[in-house]
Amino acid sequence: MTWGALITADDGTQFITEESTPISLQGIYTGSGTGYVNLTIPIDTNDVVLPFCLATGNIVFSYSISGTTLSVAAHANSADTAQFTVTCYVFTTREQPLPKWGVAIWDKNGKCILTNETKVLTDIVTIGTKGGGDSGLNLSTTRNGKWAIVPELAGFYVGVYQQRPIQIAAGFTANYNGSTTAIKSVLVTQPPHDAQIGAPLDTKTIVRAIDVSRYD
Incomplete structure (x- = not known):
């Protein structure tokens, strides 16, 4: 660093104002429905985008980015007809809106980053x-508080039905009941x-999660 400021977050993460752009909360988006809910969220194509999701049920999340649109899909199991609400916390490297008062920091290109x-x-x-x-299809834990996860595939179950092959996907849920x-x-x-149904195809993946009560 030749100039600027070195800022350290509570967890030790360092941001160098000349070289780093923090990933920060763009907004909180919600939707409700039965079976399937899709959230369409505007983004900037130049930004890094990372969604964290939770729901009021055993809901599987997925997301895709096309141009200036982030689409977050929430799928209930086909046997579950209960209404649910999905909430998505979207973090990006967008330029920060200026506050009415306080502190603002720009990078060397003139972008307000903090x-x-x-x-x-x-x-x-x-x-x-x-x-x-404890990964993939076998991952299961309950945490106190309100947690959201980055959508991730857990694996597949494959089998045969009426002499035809079938494949059933499994993803991860973050089911928040108000306390856990x-x-x-x-x-x-x-x-x-x-x-x-034959042997499962397990991705052995992990989950990235955050305590979103810090951002409400």
Whole structure:
């Protein structure tokens, strides 16, 4: 660093104003429905984008980015007809809006990267051990408080139904009941009746999560 400021977050993360742009909260987005809910969120194509999701049910999340749109999909298991609410906390490297008063910091290109109102993404927790017995389809934990996760695939179940191959995806849910959050793998679709299900294809993936009560 030839000039600027060195700022350290509570978890020890360092931001050098000449070289670093913090990933910070762009906004909180919600939607409700049964079966399937899709959130369409505007973003800047030049920004890094990272969504963290939770729901009031065993809901599987996925997301995609196309141009200036982030699409976050929330799928309930096909056997679950209860209404649910999904909430997505979107973090980006967008230029920060200027506060009415306080502190503002710009990078060397003139982009405002940090103000006294910026909610910087910190304290990301890794749940599970990649490739271990507590990953992928076998990952299951309950945490006190309100936690959201980055959408991730847990694996697949493959089998045969009416002499045709079938494949059922499983993803991770963050099911918040008002006091605790259950984080585990969930099937997107129930296997058809009388289907023959073979050995699962386990991705052995982990989950990245944050305590979103810090951002509400």
